[in-house]
Amino acid sequence: MKKKSIFTALIAMALQSGSLLNAQQLNPTGICYVEVNNNNILNAGAYKLQTSNSYLFNVVNIFAANINYDTSRGRAYLYSNNNVTKVLTNADTYIKPLQQKGMKVVLTILGNHQGAGICNFPTREAAKDFALQLANTVNTYGLDGIDFDDEYSEYGKNGTGQPNDSSFVMLVQELRALLPDKIISFYYYGDAASRLSWNGARVGDNVNYSWNAMYGTFSAPNVPPLTKAQISPAAVWMGNTSNSTTTSLATQTKNGGYGVFMWYDLHGTNESSQLSAGTQTLYGQPTVLSGSLQSWTAGVNCDAPIGLYTSNLTGTSAKLNWSAAATNSYDIDYKPASSTTWTNAASAVNATSVTVSGLTANTEYDWRIRTNCSVKSAYMFAPRFNSGSGTTTPSGSYSLSLDGSSESGAAGNLNLSGSALSFEGWIKPSSFKSTSPYISSVMGTEIGDSNSALLRLGDAGLANNKLQFVVSINNVQQKLASATALNANTWYHVAATYDGSTMKLYINGVLNASKAQTGNISSNGAFNVGYSYNTSRNFNGKIDEVRVWKKALTQTEISQNMCNVSLPASSLAAYWKFNEGSGSTVQDSSGNGASLTLTGVDASNWGTDLPCATGTSKLSRNTENQREIGSEQINNKNQIKLYPNPVSKSSSFTVSVPDNYNKGKLMIYDLNGRLIDTKSLNAGSNHYDLNGLSSGNYILQFESQNGSAKQTEKIMVK
Structure with a gap:
């Protein structure tokens, strides 16, 4: 006969560090x-x-x-x-x-x-x-x-x-x-x-x-x-x-x-x-x-809230969030992970969030919450979080490197089922899988053929350096492969969309492949970045600016917002900027609380090899008189975005121009300070051919029409 449902409470009778049990320890030990x-x-x-x-x-x-x-x-x-x-x-x-x-x-x-x-x-x-x-x-x-x-x-x-x-x-x-x-x-x-x-x-x-x-x-x-x-x-x-x-x-x-x-x-x-x-x-x-037997009266139902997550990390403060449990009030405590003493953050609050301050930057913290009914619930313990560096950095100021085997990110459950979906992000593959099934997972969910939505490189029968968009539509996996193969050690903006009638793949904002398809998406489960199904499919390379949308982005939306998205944004399900620069958690900038928990990473995984310009560089362009082209410190919203970078000399690059640079100009210099070319700027997305430029580094100077705004960036031509 199978056991009823007993949960085996294995007695630690004799840890190597010493006996855990009382002086009257029996042999054999009695477990009840x-x-x-x-x-x-x-x-x-x-x-x-x-x-x-x-x-x-x-x-x-x-x-x-x-x-x-x-x-x-x-x-x-x-x-x-x-x-x-x-x-x-x-x-x-x-x-x-x-x-x-x-x-x-x-x-x-x-x-x-x-x-x-x-x-x-x-x-x-x-x-x-x-x-x-x-x-x-x-x-x-x-x-x-x-x-x-x-x-x-x-x-x-x-x-x-x-x-x-x-x-x-x-x-x-x-x-x-x-x-x-x-x-x-x-x-x-x-x-x-x-x-x-x-x-x-x-x-x-x-x-x-x-x-x-x-x-x-x-x-x-x-x-x-x-x-x-x-x-x-x-x-x-x-x-x-x-x-x-x-x-x-x-x-x-x-x-x-x-x-x-x-x-x-x-x-x-x-x-x-x-x-x-x-x-x-x-x-x-x-x-x-040897004593009186005690009767039992059932406890009162009082559940702790779930849906716990942390947001708005500033280094010294954090917002603790949860889902309401009926109309009850809550008690919330927090502590440094290394401490055994809890500090009360709030008692008997009726809200679904509370902000704690006075935190120590770059420190791991735990927090817990209980419900106040006619009794107290047991505590629910939230995921551990890092308070952050406390510094504000421009978009794309860090990227994350993954090793292709033990390193990845998990966002928890994302329900992406419906009639429309988009994935987008920057990737810089270091290598591609050389063994079957030749897959490098970029992002997505794969519970089974009838429950999946993912973007990856390679597949059985597909070159290991080609993109593939996989979506379960009408409970059957549909696949779309890119026409273009990607190169190692090169930044690419990749995007995949489905609008209920067509699957599409974009590379660097340009439509690369499409496939007619109708039906609804079935995708509801654990969402991962750099991992899917098992670690043999992990992505090897750098990743930045990853976004998930519950709508089909247009080509204009993709090409004009590759480096950053203004928030809040409608239908944005998750947005990981990778701006933390440290720690094992990437915050979700969409406001939906889908923080990315990283596995296997340490300080060496974070770097400043970036696909997008930060707008805060100062570079020499004239070795004879040490003339400098200095960049102005610009608000991200009014900042010019340049991509891809590096760029192939047989390709083109795109400049996303904000309104304040409309009708301005772009000047291209080599590192000796010699003017190579001058181009006009128009608000929106501008695509420029390289006109046969040889491989090397070049300095780009952007200037608004009235000269009040200037920005300088460096681009590498490969």
Whole structure:
């Protein structure tokens, strides 16, 4: 018979750093699960061994909190129902009394039919985010650890991914780093039982115990490198496993030299008879009821809000955002990630955001929120954020470099289904994939053939340096490839659009390929930049100014706004400028809160190799008299944009001219200060041929008609 739904609270009986358990530690260690939806957890402290007067249970598992899925943010989050909430928020009543008797109290984590589970975190950052939620919960409520049970997740639901080999390994690695001296245990069941190693790392390296998931049977979990001392092959379901079977399981445990014995579903009635059927064999003495049994009254429903994200980072302040949970008020706290002390940001507020100030620049912060009902909800913990540098930089002042293997960005869930869509951004490929399927993912969602929208380079049967736009239309993937192949180490503005009748690809603002197609887009799921499906398809190169639109951009809109977009902008779903210059988070400038969480990046990934001019350069153009052409400091809105840069000598470049430069002029100089050419400027997008210029660097001076505005840039011709 399959286990009921017990979340295995693996007891950390003996971490290498020292024993976690009380002085009355039994051998084998006694593990107890309490279904708090029906029973009072305090009853675990009512049973003792008759002769030694030792408490029977060493570890008590709160069964169970859940892994839920926030579809608006594409994020797995820790959820506590009304009864788990009652236990946690009343820790002095339900948790500390057991700990004072020498017991450890652990929280079990279980799937909840929403697609999220311990086996389908798509990236390390996603696994770390959930591990942070668990660690903050343990520390906030004074718990002794976390127990994992891989049941009821319904992987793939709500656009989530299927199980993968790396997820559970990454999760326990991150959790162990955050909770070095706490219990981490594993109920041996589900997909997790067959996904215990990845890239040489093992789940067993970071958990303390595991046990059998099939009640009434004797079967030792295989979780290397755990030893017999850390394993319970026996599984007893109170009231369902017979006393004779309980005795048999105890005998096999004792004779086999195993160090753990697990009891599931302790009730509020006297269980001493069945407990004695096991303890007489295990410890040579019966179990007695030594205290009063406690009844249980269900907790009041009060959920914490979801949809948590951070915006408006200035270095010293940040805006904390959430979705309303009915008409309740909220309490919000924050702290530096390195601190254990929370600071209150606001209490009993009825808004859906609050701004905190006095932050330290370039510092990681955590924040949490709870709902005020007639009771308090459990805390919900937001994704960790970096306060930022506190400096204001022009558009495109940084770009991000990705290595093509372990580095990428995750934006959470984006629902792009509908009749129109556009992707655009700047890319500078460093190399193209040389092995099948020859794909380098730029951006998008790919849950399956019937749920996808992505822009990438290459495909099976397509050159690895050609663009490909892939969209699920009428639940079938439709593909459009570019006519032009891209070169390595060259900046390109790439864009893909669909308007309900035609798929189009643009390179540097020029239409490159199109395909007639009708129908609606089906794309709703995890959106990534530089990654799709698996890391073998990661993009290798630099990326900047990435935007997602729920409309089809026109060629004019694309060509005139390649370097920047005025905000707010209608139908803009996400906009990542990559102006942070540091950290592992890229803010969403669209206002929709789709922050990009970066995996594997550090300071070396950020650089100033840019596709667009910043308008703040000062370059020498005359070596004889050291005459300088100085640029004026200009507001971004009135700044000339130049692209691509570098540019091929057989091609052309585009200058996006704001109104204040209309009817002005462009002068092109070589680096010796010699005037090469003069051209007129018109407001809008101006395309200029290079007229056979040789390879090298040139200086471009822009001047308005009345001479009041000037700007100087450098362009490289390759």
